[in-house]
Amino acid sequence: xxxxxxxxxxxxxxxxxxxYKPGMRVPARILSSPTLIDSVxxxxxxxxxxxxxxxxxxxxAYCMPDGHSGYGFPIGGVAAFSLSDGIISPGGIGFDINCGxxxxxxxxxxxDIKEKREELLNRLFATIPSGVGASGFLKLSRPDFFKAMEKxxxxxxxxxxxxxxxxxxxxxxxxxxxxxxxxxxxxxISRGINQMGTLGxxxxxxxxxxxxxxxxxxxxxxxxxxxxxxxxxxxxxxxxSRGFGHQIATDxxxxxxxxxxxYGLTVRDRELMSAPVNSEEGKRYFGAMACAAxxxxxxxxxxxxxxxxxxxxxxxxxxxxxxxxxxxDVAHNIAKIEEYEIDGKREKLLVHRKGxxxxxxxxxSEIPARYxxxxxxxxxxxxxETGSALLCGTAIADxxxxxxxxxxxxxxxxxxxxxxxxxxxxxxxxxxxSGVLVKTGYLPxxxxxxxxxxxxxxxxxxxxxxxxxxxxxxxxxxxLNIKG
DNA sequence: ATGTAC
Numbered sequence: 001x002x003x004x005x006x007x008x009x010x011x012x013x014x015x016x017x018x019x020y021k022p023g024m025r026v027p028a029r030i031l032s033s034p035t036l037i038d039s040v041x042x043x044x045x046x047x048x049x050x051x052x053x054x055x056x057x058x059x060x061a062y063c064m065p066d067g068h069s070g071y072g073f074p075i076g077g078v079a080a081f082s083l084s085d086g087i088i089s090p091g092g093i094g095f096d097i098n099c100g101x102x103x104x105x106x107x108x109x110x111x112d113i114k115e116k117r118e119e120l121l122n123r124l125f126a127t128i129p130s131g132v133g134a135s136g137f138l139k140l141s142r143p144d145f146f147k148a149m150e151k152x153x154x155x156x157x158x159x160x161x162x163x164x165x166x167x168x169x170x171x172x173x174x175x176x177x178x179x180x181x182x183x184x185x186x187x188x189i190s191r192g193i194n195q196m197g198t199l200g201x202x203x204x205x206x207x208x209x210x211x212x213x214x215x216x217x218x219x220x221x222x223x224x225x226x227x228x229x230x231x232x233x234x235x236x237x238x239x240x241s242r243g244f245g246h247q248i249a250t251d252x253x254x255x256x257x258x259x260x261x262x263y264g265l266t267v268r269d270r271e272l273m274s275a276p277v278n279s280e281e282g283k284r285y286f287g288a289m290a291c292a293a294x295x296x297x298x299x300x301x302x303x304x305x306x307x308x309x310x311x312x313x314x315x316x317x318x319x320x321x322x323x324x325x326x327x328x329d330v331a332h333n334i335a336k337i338e339e340y341e342i343d344g345k346r347e348k349l350l351v352h353r354k355g356x357x358x359x360x361x362x363x364x365s366e367i368p369a370r371y372x373x374x375x376x377x378x379x380x381x382x383x384x385e386t387g388s389a390l391l392c393g394t395a396i397a398d399x400x401x402x403x404x405x406x407x408x409x410x411x412x413x414x415x416x417x418x419x420x421x422x423x424x425x426x427x428x429x430x431x432x433x434s435g436v437l438v439k440t441g442y443l444p445x446x447x448x449x450x451x452x453x454x455x456x457x458x459x460x461x462x463x464x465x466x467x468x469x470x471x472x473x474x475x476x477x478x479x480l481n482i483k484g
Numbered sequence: 485a486t487g488t489a490c
Binding site for chain 1: 485488
């Protein structure tokens with residue numbers, strides 16, 4: 001990016017003014033760092049300034065430090081719209097609705113699993129279905145699938161797949177109340193009904209990670225979040241709503257394409273196809289998007305159910321002894337109604353986060369009691385080679401970025417480009433040599449997801465920490481990875 | 485991301 005063209009607001013924030021292109025209603029803000037800013041893709045600039053042209057957008061269109069180009073919105077995009085004259089946009093949420101992350105703590109230490117890593121890898125791989133088109137162990141009836149997509153976390157609790165503590169530590173308790181199964185197509189139902197409890201493919205993974213004391217940045221916060229020992233074993237699950245959410249996104253892009261004329265909506269990019277939030281079509285998409293979001297929460301919870309089973313089988317000890325507890329579960333691709341101060345008064349807005357994480361600061365009622373005094377846990381998924389990071393939400397995010405921060409490392413290279421650069425087998429060898437056991441049903445996927453295809457997670461995390469929209473808690477390193 | 489092009 002030619003940063004000289006733009007207004008530098010602070011060491012880490014660049015602003016693209018409304019006169020950059022015709023039709024911009026608000027400026028765009030690129031959150032980055034002095035070292036990362038030069039590599040921001042021109043396509044990201046084009047996309048985020050297109051977002052700034054959408055009707056009813058408030059304050060700024062944001063792109064997070066891990067941003068890269070996506071479908072319509074950049075991945076890393078955050079935008080909030082008026083409920084009276086704003087829009088809802090599938091491209092602002094993503095095809096994988098509520099792609100997100102669950103982080104679990106355990107009572108185990110690295111020494112407890114060291115000798116059984118291979119067995120654990122194989123047992124987890126056998127227990128959690130993964131790969132494109134994978135189906136799960138659950139055979140749901142249609143009425144049950146409808147209940148699952150409408151009640152999310154609560155449905156899991158009722159059916160014995162979750163503990164009360166799990167549900168309390170999921171964003172929104174794993175349930176968007178707007179979910180309405182009547183807005184979901186038959187095609188989406190048929191694609192999703194047998195996919196609950198499956199990992200998927202692409203950048204989705206299940207990982208065993210270790211928190212080492214020299215990489216715990218804030219010991220007090222880490223302890224509040226349940227990371228309390230040297231070399232503690234943690235479990236990260238990254239996946240979304242599978243074919244179900246994908247079909248819902250596809251369905252409503254078509255619906256919105258057809259109704260655009262009726263509402264006089266013209267967008268700069270067909271990928272930004274939208275409908276007014278308060279239109280019949282917009283409300284229906286919100287209802288269906290909420291079903292996919294809830295299904296993704298259910299999906300991750302069913303994977304947790306499988307993870308507990310696999311651990312019990314490998315270690316021969318009880319759930320109580322294993323202590324596999326949910327630290328938190330966050331959505332990375334979602335839109336939600338939240339209240340912010342606009343022009344001096346509180347207003348409910350539709351906040352789109354596409355490759356971005358909610359990052360609420362201390363005191364907010366949405367945060368579970370256990371964490372309310374410190375802020376919301378933010379789970380950042382790096383590449384499968386480099387591990388994850390745990391951060392904490394801040395009041396600065398609430399005030400500046402509609403309670404949002406980054407979601408991952410951010411790709412620097414397309415999947416094709418990565419596959420041309422290296423072979424999956426070589427990535428596997430390299431990971432094993434550095435102590436990370438890895439198993440996948442699709443070897444070329446390892447090349448697509450290799451660490452070099454992503455930005456350095458420490459750089460992007462340092463950027464949001466410096467901006468103040470989330471605070472570093474701990475860096476988590478992988479020791480075992482199942483890549484879908 | 486995705487029954488990786490109905």
